[in-house]
Amino acid sequence: RILIIDFGSQVTQLIARRVRESGVYSEIVPFQSAEAAFKEMNPKAVILSGGPASTTEMGSPRAPQIVFEAGIPVLGICYGQQTMCAQLGGEVATSDHKEFGRAFVSVEKSSALFEGCWEQGSKHQVWMSHGDRVVSLPEGFEVIGTSEGAPFAAIADEKRHFYAVQFHPEVVHTPDGAKLIENFTHKIAGCSGDWTMAEYRQQAIKAIRDQVGDKKVICGLSGGVDSSVAAVLIHEAIGDQLTCIYVDHGLMRMGETEQVLSMFRDHYNIPLVHVDASDLFIGQLEGESDPEVKRKTIGKLFIEVFEDEAKKLGGADFLAQGTLYPDVIESVSFTGGPSVTIKSHHNVGGLPERMNMQLVEPLRELFKDEVRDLGRELGLPDSFIGRHPFPGPGLAIRCPGGITREKLDILRQADAIYLDEIRKAGLYDAIWQAFAVLLPVQTVGVMGDGRTYEFVCALRAVTSVDGMTADFYHYDMEFLGRAATRIINEVRGINRVVYDVTSKPPGTIEWE
Ligand code: XMP
Numbered sequence: 001r002i003l004i005i006d007f008g009s010q011v012t013q014l015i016a017r018r019v020r021e022s023g024v025y026s027e028i029v030p031f032q033s034a035e036a037a038f039k040e041m042n043p044k045a046v047i048l049s050g051g052p053a054s055t056t057e058m059g060s061p062r063a064p065q066i067v068f069e070a071g072i073p074v075l076g077i078c079y080g081q082q083t084m085c086a087q088l089g090g091e092v093a094t095s096d097h098k099e100f101g102r103a104f105v106s107v108e109k110s111s112a113l114f115e116g117c118w119e120q121g122s123k124h125q126v127w128m129s130h131g132d133r134v135v136s137l138p139e140g141f142e143v144i145g146t147s148e149g150a151p152f153a154a155i156a157d158e159k160r161h162f163y164a165v166q167f168h169p170e171v172v173h174t175p176d177g178a179k180l181i182e183n184f185t186h187k188i189a190g191c192s193g194d195w196t197m198a199e200y201r202q203q204a205i206k207a208i209r210d211q212v213g214d215k216k217v218i219c220g221l222s223g224g225v226d227s228s229v230a231a232v233l234i235h236e237a238i239g240d241q242l243t244c245i246y247v248d249h250g251l252m253r254m255g256e257t258e259q260v261l262s263m264f265r266d267h268y269n270i271p272l273v274h275v276d277a278s279d280l281f282i283g284q285l286e287g288e289s290d291p292e293v294k295r296k297t298i299g300k301l302f303i304e305v306f307e308d309e310a311k312k313l314g315g316a317d318f319l320a321q322g323t324l325y326p327d328v329i330e331s332v333s334f335t336g337g338p339s340v341t342i343k344s345h346h347n348v349g350g351l352p353e354r355m356n357m358q359l360v361e362p363l364r365e366l367f368k369d370e371v372r373d374l375g376r377e378l379g380l381p382d383s384f385i386g387r388h389p390f391p392g393p394g395l396a397i398r399c400p401g402g403i404t405r406e407k408l409d410i411l412r413q414a415d416a417i418y419l420d421e422i423r424k425a426g427l428y429d430a431i432w433q434a435f436a437v438l439l440p441v442q443t444v445g446v447m448g449d450g451r452t453y454e455f456v457c458a459l460r461a462v463t464s465v466d467g468m469t470a471d472f473y474h475y476d477m478e479f480l481g482r483a484a485t486r487i488i489n490e491v492r493g494i495n496r497v498v499y500d501v502t503s504k505p506p507g508t509i510e511w512e
Pocket of ligand 1: 344389390391392393433467468504507508509510511512
């Protein structure tokens with residue numbers, strides 16, 4: 001067990017994630033309550049996170065002194081390094097030479113922290129983000145790595161097993177960072193590395209039981225991976241105290257609603273209310289072509305329908321949500337300034353306050369790929385877990401202009417054929433997201449000996465890591481030809497297919 005003391009870095013959860021990846025259990029506590037947590041947990045080692053404060057300021061946060069007196073290994077990262085030095089008798093100064101982004105560390109000395117990875121005399125890319133820096137070391141410490149802006153980029157007191165780095169080993173831009181953290185958890189802290197998602201599942205189940213007691217929980221299922229994993233996990237914890245509500249807005253892809261219903265009802269036996277609200281949604285959207293109005297209409301209707309259904313069920317004390325860690329950080333502004341709304345995202349964000357319910361969010365600490373692992377652990381089929389992301393407002397935002405049931409049907413068929421071809425070509429997992437868009441444009445064609453005047457279908461496929469930036473997928477033309485021919489031949493209402501070669505930015509992934 002490792003205790004991570006959080007000084008407010010944006011990336012503290014990434015430390016926890018790297019520790020989990022090394023097969024070791026960890027808990028994050030804010031620095032204010034670290035002392036009590038330390039005594040209760042009795043950890044094998046401690047990691048001090050980065051943070052926005054400066055140790056040179058009065059009243060800046062500190063690690064409880066007990067951490068350094070317990071005879072256990074400690075790793076300080078960025079602010080964690082600075083406070084470690086300040087607390088053990090070294091000196092930190094605010095420097096004019098701030099370092100942000102990529103830097104290179106030269107390895108001055110071999111160390112347990114670098115074992116099997118960084119040799120003396122070698123140089124490695126790391127990611128820095130600091131204004132302050134250590135200027136003199138506490139007794140017992142020596143420099144094991146330097147960078148241009150940070151002469152004390154990595155320091156160690158090998159005897160006491162204290163290590164500290166100015167750079168961030170937890171981010172992917174420090175390519176060997178995960179290995180350094182693993183060295184800390186395995187070689188230095190002596191943890192065995194046998195902690196798995198199976199144990200995460202058990203802990204999460206216990207936490208849900210502790211939180212909910214014998215009260216009722218309602219979960220809004222969207223058909224996506226996150227809310228599904230959350231629901232299955234919660235059901236495992238509290239059984240039929242959970243009811244799921246699936247608001248069917250009629251904007252799902254081919255066969256999707258049926259798949260969700262059968263999985264939850266037949267396979268998992270989870271109480272599920274299916275609300276077919278497609279007439280309401282499509283009725284209100286018909287004729288509306290402004291993308292923001294469409295998004296807001298869907299968001300508003302969703303909340304109204306959900307609220308009604310929850311009332312019919314007699315209410316509940318808790319609302320379950322499949323919030324992931326990136327959703328938590330994205331809602332915090334990085335710049336502190338107002339950011340521009342590109343699109344109004346549809347989620348159930350406003351629900352808990354309106355309905356006076358507390359939240360159960362068992363995935364709050366996890367990243368998307370960890371949620372997928374947990375889903376597999378819970379027995380959700382691979383085909384379901386590996387699905388491409390699908391936006392809350394569904395096909396409505398893939399049908400620019402006004403929507404009708406007929407257009408949605410055409411789009412659904414084209415999309416299904418396109419995805420079928422992608423799967424057949426073995427490309428599904430190489431693509432982050434692929435879908436068809438039905439354009440509100442008709443063009444002239446010739447089929448058989450007749451003239452046609454039908455809609456244009458655009459195909460989209462992108463690669464991405466997190467959906468924030470994306471590149472269009474570079475298909476070979478044979479593939480595109482095959483998909484286009486099938487769509488035009490098999491879907492009545494489409495006589496032309498185009499491929500979208502826009503990346504993000506400047507485009508967004510969805511068309512609306
Ligand atoms: P954009 O179009 O903004 O999409 O580049 C980035 C990712 O987010 C998905 N997306 C949404 N997901 N509610 C969601 O749950 C929404 O309103 C929404 N809009 C876009 C999109 O599919 C892509 O994966």
